[in-house]
Amino acid sequence: MVTSACNIPYCSYSTYPFINKTKKQIHPQSWGNRNPLLFQKKGAKFSSCKVNNQPEIASSNVEEKGKPETNEEKRRYKWVEIGPDIAEEQKQAITELPFKMTKRCKALMKQIICFCPEKGSLADLLAAWVKIMKPRRADWLVVLKELKIMEHPLYFEVAELALLEESFEANIRDFTKIIHGYGKQKRLQEAENILVAMKRRGFICDQVTLTTMVHMYSKAGNLKLAEETFEEIKLLGQQLDKRSYGSMIMAYIRSGTPEQGEALLREMDSQEIYAGSEVYKALLRAYSMLGDANGAQRVFDTIQLAGISPDARMCGLLINAYQLAGQSDKAHIAFENMRRAGLEPSDKCVALVVAAYEKQNKLNKALDFLMELERDGIVVGKEASGILAQWFKKLGVVEQVELVLREFAAKETNSKVPAS
Numbered sequence: 287m288v289t290s291a292c293n294i295p296y297c298s299y300s301t302y303p304f305i306n307k308t309k310k311q312i313h314p315q316s317w318g319n320r321n322p323l324l325f326q327k328k329g330a331k332f333s334s335c336k337v338n339n340q341p342e343i344a345s346s347n348v349e350e351k352g353k354p355e356t357n358e359e360k361r362r363y364k365w366v367e368i369g370p371d372i373a374e375e376q377k378q379a380i381t382e383l384p385f386k387m388t389k390r391c392k393a394l395m396k397q398i399i400c401f402c403p404e405k406g407s408l409a410d411l412l413a414a415w416v417k418i419m420k421p422r423r424a425d426w427l428v429v430l431k432e433l434k435i436m437e438h439p440l441y442f443e444v445a446e447l448a449l450l451e452e453s454f455e456a457n458i459r460d461f462t463k464i465i466h467g468y469g470k471q472k473r474l475q476e477a478e479n480i481l482v483a484m485k486r487r488g489f490i491c492d493q494v495t496l497t498t499m500v501h502m503y504s505k506a507g508n509l510k511l512a513e514e515t516f517e518e519i520k521l522l523g524q525q526l527d528k529r530s531y532g533s534m535i536m537a538y539i540r541s542g543t544p545e546q547g548e549a550l551l552r553e554m555d556s557q558e559i560y561a562g563s564e565v566y567k568a569l570l571r572a573y574s575m576l577g578d579a580n581g582a583q584r585v586f587d588t589i590q591l592a593g594i595s596p597d598a599r600m601c602g603l604l605i606n607a608y609q610l611a612g613q614s615d616k617a618h619i620a621f622e623n624m625r626r627a628g629l630e631p632s633d634k635c636v637a638l639v640v641a642a643y644e645k646q647n648k649l650n651k652a653l654d655f656l657m658e659l660e661r662d663g664i665v666v667g668k669e670a671s672g673i674l675a676q677w678f679k680k681l682g683v684v685e686q687v688e689l690v691l692r693e694f695a696a697k698e699t700n701s702k703v704p705a706s
Contacts, residue, residue: 368479469502633667
């Protein structure tokens with residue numbers, strides 16, 4: 287049960303406007319007092335497991351002899367039952383807690399939702415919950431899951447503090463999850479701090495954790511650290527999985543060097559390890575945007591060899607590569623191959639072929655191409671029509687072409703009328 291102190295006033299407000307009706311996450315510029323239980327901030331520079339100048343784990347309840355107690359040290363969180371005198375947003379958040387959530391977990395969730403630093407620290411709140419409620423690991427996981435769903439700004443701080451609690455029974459995956467979460471927000475320093483804390487707790491970096499670091503460095507655009515961490519994965523002496531390879535390939539793609547990513551893809555193929563379709567698509571897109579038609583065609587062929595059926599979007603990326611490379615005939619061939627494969631051409635694909643012909647000033651071929659589509663019942667859409675109109679405008683033949691097209695349309699209509 288939740289003990290209450292009736293002679294202590296309710297906590298009636300919160301300095302953390304964590305949630306609104308649309309459940310949009312609020313990213314405050316400052317998180318207040320960053321978790322004093324885990325780290326003393328030092329400017330340590332390191333890559334993944336190569337740690338030097340490691341920050342020491344500190345404890346907020348360490349008493350220093352000879353020092354008088356400060357107001358901050360005297361202030362300890364007192365567990366107070368949450369009453370009705372709270373903000374409407376807090377009431378709404380409490381009512382949205384899962385019906386099947388245990389009373390033990392709901393008690394902590396209510397305290398976190400209505401948390402105000404003036405009543406004490408978050409560390410003391412969690413310590414009080416542990417002392418009163420005697421939670422198990424399952425309870426901690428339920429609370430963390432709900433905070434994550436709510437996108438609560440205290441989620442990471444609670445998760446870090448939980449790592450120090452014996453009842454949480456922290457394992458390496460708990461550290462990895464926090465690192466991954468920080469990585470998604472590109473908060474590299476916090477993620478690296480967690481990695482340091484993990485090592486100091488005696489956990490050995492494994493492939494999953496290091497792959498998470500590669501992914502984080504990749505998204506942050508730090509190719510050097512991504513490469514160094516990837517090499518550390520290899521030094522583990524284990525077979526690399528497709529996720530480790532995929533993270534490094536994405537790092538090369540983001541750095542604008544898809545050819546290095548393609549080399550890794552070939553290395554995977556030689557070991558009969560196949561990347562996910564999203565990696566192939568990203569590599570194809572990278573070559574396409576660079577106008578590297580040969581690279582795009584190689585990846586497109588590799589995709590089919592991997593047993594992945596190309597869709598209209600992937601075909602469009604190949605056509606775009608030929609368009610940017612000024613190879614209109616090959617762009618047309620890629621378009622026709624798409625149709626032969628039974629794929630419905632999108633307006634974007636049609637527009638890319640027209641743009642390829644425009645780039646080489648092949649107006650007659652472009653008109654033949656469009657008329658062929660009309661005969662096959664494919665309606666030219668807005669994007670393709672727009673490119674054609676701009677092309678005609680540049681040539682100064684808008685009126686003449688409109689007249690020819692009207693005559694052509696009339697002939698097509700008459701040819702379809704059955705003879706009486």
